[in-house]
Amino acid sequence: MGRYILGRLISAIPVLLGITVIVFLIMALIPGDPATAILGSYATPENVEKLNRDLGLDKPLVSQYFIWLGNMLQGDFGTSFSLNRPVIDEVLERFNATLILAGTSFVICSVLGIMAGVISAANQYGWADKGITFVVLLGISIPSFFLGMMMILFFSVNLRVFPVSGMWPIYGTRDIWALLNHLVLPATALAVVATGVIARLSRSAMLEVLRQDFIRTARAKGVHERGVIWRHALKAAMVSIIPVLGIQAGFVLSGAVYIEIVFQWPGVGRMLVDAILTRDILLVQGGVVFVAACYVLFNIVVDVAQSLLDPRIKT
Amino acid sequence: MMAFLKLLARNRLALAGGIVLSFVVLLALITPLLPLAEPNVTNTAARFQKPFSEGTLLGTDHLGRDLLSRLMWGTRLSLAVGFAAAVVAATLGAAIGIVAGFYGGRTDNLIMRGVDMLMAFPYILLALAIVAALGPGLFNALIAVAAVNVPFFARNIRGITVGIAHKEFVDAARLAGLSNSRIILTEILPNVIPVIVIAMSTTIGWMILETAGLSFLGLGSQPPQADLGSMLGEARSALITNPHTSVVPGIMILIIVMSINLLGDGVRDALDPRLKSGALSRPMAATLVSRKDPVPPAEGKGLLEVQELQTQFHVKDRVYRAVGGVSLHVKPGECLGVIGESGSGKSVTALSVMGLVASPPGVITGGAVRYDGEDLIGAPYRKLREMRGRNVAYIFQDPLATLHPLYKVGDQLIEAIRSHRPISKSEGQAKAIDLLKAVRIPNAEKRISDHPHEMSGGMRQRVGIAMALANDPDIIIADEPTTALDVTVQAQILSLLDDLRRSRGLAIVFITHDFGVVGQLCDRVAVMYAGRIVEEGPTQSVLETPTHPYTARLMACVPELGAGKRRLEAIPGLPPVVDKLPKGCAFADRCDRVQADCRQGEIDLEREGTRAVRCIHPVIPLKEAAE
Numbered sequence: 001m002g003r004y005i006l007g008r009l010i011s012a013i014p015v016l017l018g019i020t021v022i023v024f025l026i027m028a029l030i031p032g033d034p035a036t037a038i039l040g041s042y043a044t045p046e047n048v049e050k051l052n053r054d055l056g057l058d059k060p061l062v063s064q065y066f067i068w069l070g071n072m073l074q075g076d077f078g079t080s081f082s083l084n085r086p087v088i089d090e091v092l093e094r095f096n097a098t099l100i101l102a103g104t105s106f107v108i109c110s111v112l113g114i115m116a117g118v119i120s121a122a123n124q125y126g127w128a129d130k131g132i133t134f135v136v137l138l139g140i141s142i143p144s145f146f147l148g149m150m151m152i153l154f155f156s157v158n159l160r161v162f163p164v165s166g167m168w169p170i171y172g173t174r175d176i177w178a179l180l181n182h183l184v185l186p187a188t189a190l191a192v193v194a195t196g197v198i199a200r201l202s203r204s205a206m207l208e209v210l211r212q213d214f215i216r217t218a219r220a221k222g223v224h225e226r227g228v229i230w231r232h233a234l235k236a237a238m239v240s241i242i243p244v245l246g247i248q249a250g251f252v253l254s255g256a257v258y259i260e261i262v263f264q265w266p267g268v269g270r271m272l273v274d275a276i277l278t279r280d281i282l283l284v285q286g287g288v289v290f291v292a293a294c295y296v297l298f299n300i301v302v303d304v305a306q307s308l309l310d311p312r313i314k315t
Numbered sequence: 316m317m318a319f320l321k322l323l324a325r326n327r328l329a330l331a332g333g334i335v336l337s338f339v340v341l342l343a344l345i346t347p348l349l350p351l352a353e354p355n356v357t358n359t360a361a362r363f364q365k366p367f368s369e370g371t372l373l374g375t376d377h378l379g380r381d382l383l384s385r386l387m388w389g390t391r392l393s394l395a396v397g398f399a400a401a402v403v404a405a406t407l408g409a410a411i412g413i414v415a416g417f418y419g420g421r422t423d424n425l426i427m428r429g430v431d432m433l434m435a436f437p438y439i440l441l442a443l444a445i446v447a448a449l450g451p452g453l454f455n456a457l458i459a460v461a462a463v464n465v466p467f468f469a470r471n472i473r474g475i476t477v478g479i480a481h482k483e484f485v486d487a488a489r490l491a492g493l494s495n496s497r498i499i500l501t502e503i504l505p506n507v508i509p510v511i512v513i514a515m516s517t518t519i520g521w522m523i524l525e526t527a528g529l530s531f532l533g534l535g536s537q538p539p540q541a542d543l544g545s546m547l548g549e550a551r552s553a554l555i556t557n558p559h560t561s562v563v564p565g566i567m568i569l570i571i572v573m574s575i576n577l578l579g580d581g582v583r584d585a586l587d588p589r590l591k592s593g594a595l596s597r598p599m600a601a602t603l604v605s606r607k608d609p610v611p612p613a614e615g616k617g618l619l620e621v622q623e624l625q626t627q628f629h630v631k632d633r634v635y636r637a638v639g640g641v642s643l644h645v646k647p648g649e650c651l652g653v654i655g656e657s658g659s660g661k662s663v664t665a666l667s668v669m670g671l672v673a674s675p676p677g678v679i680t681g682g683a684v685r686y687d688g689e690d691l692i693g694a695p696y697r698k699l700r701e702m703r704g705r706n707v708a709y710i711f712q713d714p715l716a717t718l719h720p721l722y723k724v725g726d727q728l729i730e731a732i733r734s735h736r737p738i739s740k741s742e743g744q745a746k747a748i749d750l751l752k753a754v755r756i757p758n759a760e761k762r763i764s765d766h767p768h769e770m771s772g773g774m775r776q777r778v779g780i781a782m783a784l785a786n787d788p789d790i791i792i793a794d795e796p797t798t799a800l801d802v803t804v805q806a807q808i809l810s811l812l813d814d815l816r817r818s819r820g821l822a823i824v825f826i827t828h829d830f831g832v833v834g835q836l837c838d839r840v841a842v843m844y845a846g847r848i849v850e851e852g853p854t855q856s857v858l859e860t861p862t863h864p865y866t867a868r869l870m871a872c873v874p875e876l877g878a879g880k881r882r883l884e885a886i887p888g889l890p891p892v893v894d895k896l897p898k899g900c901a902f903a904d905r906c907d908r909v910q911a912d913c914r915q916g917e918i919d920l921e922r923e924g925t926r927a928v929r930c931i932h933p934v935i936p937l938k939e940a941a942e
Contacts, residue, residue: 018432
């Protein structure tokens with residue numbers, strides 16, 4: 001197992017490098033000259049030139065890339081000009097908030113999605129299946145930002161059961177209950193689409209598995225139908241569900257951008273949108289590379305989970 | 316194409332989605348012709364008018380602009396941008412995919428690596444990076460959304476192209492000396508376009524959502540122009556005071572995306588042939604029972620008594636009579652062989668005993684299955700479950716498919732026991748080892764922690780037998796347990812079953828298509844054809860004097876060791892399809908003794924002592940054979 005994880009980590013290196021290359025190339029597309037963008041159009045030519053030299057922008061593109069990469073490997077993502085603090089500090093702080101939001105959502109959508117899919121498949125064409133299928137269809141069709149706004153309107157403004165926005169109360173203690181209270185609405189709104197997708201896939205994976213011979217064997221030896229569904233069938237179906245969980249984690253992370261805006265959640269997505277609007281390029285660059293790298297590492301965790309589940313995968 | 320459209324129209328939800336979507340698209344197309352207010356004319360005096368107030372149907376927004384008008388123009392813009400993004404993504408993606416798939420080798424490798432890299436990003440990060448580089452704006456948002464979706468198309472189309480690139484007609488074009496670009500344009504592209512269109516139809520909803528999302532963030536369409544996303548984004552600040560300005564564009568996005576999803580699902584279902592046949596139905600916990608005729612009374616012939624059993628498969632309007640009135644019985648310590656070609660209904664008969672026929676489509680429509688005199692057909696599920704494995708156990712054909720691939724064999728054995736009585740973990744472990752030893756698996760202590768794929772075919776089948784023995788059942792139904800094994804292993808398994816039967820007094824129903832196997836193991840044999848028993852009797856007697864022409868022909872199919880010169884005779888023709896059984900003898904069309912009266916009507920199973928045959932022109936008269 002240790003060797004398998006090591007192997008996956010090593011094979012992630014080219015992907016991580018590829019990510020940096022892609023981000024670097026996209027940023028190189030920026031029309032005009034970043035120094036002017038940073039200093040504004042009233043900057044003197046001397047200042048622009050000095051900044052360009054400080055940023056290493058007078059060097060050829062390839063060496064610029066390696067300088068940038070080398071700095072990042074040492075934890076130096078540059079300094080955000082709009083916030084006037086090191087990019088890495090800001091990203092880490094914001095990513096923490098995103099992780100709480102997206103992580104909670106991911107747990108919700110995985111558990112609910114799989115459960116809904118299993119129940120749906122086990123009662124194929126029954127009322128539970130039809131009900132779940134309809135809710136799922138609604139869930140995957142509603143834009144998460146619109147859903148979030150409607151939830152605020154209903155639960156926060158009309159029913160006044162949850163706070164309207166933010167991660168912490170403005171006054172009062174910052175304990176786990178305060179956090180959870182603020183987390184319920186955004187985490188739910190963020191989870192809805194992914195729950196729907198996972199439920200659909202789990203349903204079809206279960207239907208596929210339920211026709212297999214080993215299910216008949218389980219029934220033939222007298223296993224209770226509950227055990228047939230939730231142990232035998234679900235375990236086999238997980239082989240095709242787990243990779244989708246990995247993909248959906250990316251969608252949850254993506255959806256977090258909208259939810260963070262709607263609920264004023266101080267996460268990395270909102271930071272990126274603000275950075276784009278203020279044209280704080282280093283902050284965008286650092287944020288994108290960091291989050292993408294985390295996602296790649298997360299997918300290694302998914303692969304390891306898959307290999308733990310399925311002994312047929314060579315470890 | 317027409318068939319496809321018909322199929323699509325039969326799916327009512329897809330049809331509804333299609334109608335709603337067409338309506339929205341039509342409205343968007345004729346928006347400039349409609350008598351709407353100017354979408355961008357502000358009138359701050361009349362801001363935040365409620366819906367249905369004077370002069371405006373849906374009210375006005377924070378600048379007093381008419382919401383209905385803005386909604387229609389916004390819908391038009393959102394649809395156009397989403398569609399454009401889909402076209403751009405599909406075109407670029409398809410081009411990349413075709414090149415990678417067609418040229419293969421290093422080109423393919425390089426391109427697909429790049430595609431994998433792009434797919435390693437959560438999609439919005441890439442879109443944000445692109446918008447950050449190009450600057451906010453609707454056109455840039457379109458580029459970003461299209462770019463993000465290129466890898467999806469590239470990967471799909473590459474897969475299809477690889478499949479096509481090695482087909483004969485492409486080779487023919489190459490031999491004809493056409494250039495690569497000609498081949499791509501004239502041979503590959505026409506075959507790929509349908510796939511591209513379908514992939515587009517299923518992703519266009521996403522593209523509309525994604526561009527709306529970027530506009531919502533303020534990175535897409537810029538004021539005063541507004542698509543649905545930026546309408547929602549602008550309305551957000553007035554969410555609490557004037558929710559209608561948010562609800563109007565939000566609902567519109569929901570309607571569009573939902574109708575596209577419904578339509579897309581319909582397209583996918585119409586194209587997936589497995590769904591058409593209904594094969595994706597989930598088999599229920601026990602076979603459906605729908606008996607109309609009275610249940611035959613118990614006859615007390617044996618521990619297990621199958622009486623006039625009828626099992627059918629109902630697929631759409633067709634009825635397949637897989638088992639058409641079969642009677643069997645078996646006593647403790649006895650082994651009954653059931654023999655027939657594939658499709659003769661022997662497995663379905665066996666599975667009907669414990670309600671294991673997949674249902675839908677299977678239905679038991681008549682007869683009785685008696686265990687110790689008690690009818691099990693129509694017994695409540697709880698009763699059936701308690702008897703499965705404890706009283707009647709099964710051994711199936713292919714142990715690689717019939718054992719759960721992800722559980723250790725020891726755990727599967729323990730589970731078989733625990734399904735019927737509580738047992739501690741260590742006790743179960745010990746019992747599992749005993750069971751493996753009983754079926755002569757060497758090194759049983761270690762083998763219990765193997766997964767099925769780590770064992771050989773013979774070992775796996777021993778595990779299957781051990782599992783059947785786990786609860787000391789009285790009856791074992793073995794459904795072709797040796798078919799997937801090679802001859803030496805087959806002999807070992809047979810002698811194991813024979814020993815177990817003698818030492819434990821098991822009743823065995825042994826299903827096979829091999830007379831050689833029957834001769835080694837079975838006391839009595841029943842020959843099945845087209846869902847009915849055509850001959851029955853003590854094994855030795857039937858082997859020596861087969862009376863039914865089918866039995867005789869079936870035996871002639873078995874090559875005999877040391878009799879190399881005997882001709883191995885295959886039976887010409889195929890068994891009849893069981894949804895269109897002929898009148899009279901089902902074997903008539905393949906029989907060399909057939910006469911006119913064979914096709915007249917129902918032929919009864921005639922009994923004489925221990926022998927029985929369903930034939931009016933037998934090879935030897937039944938009386939002679941029975942002596």
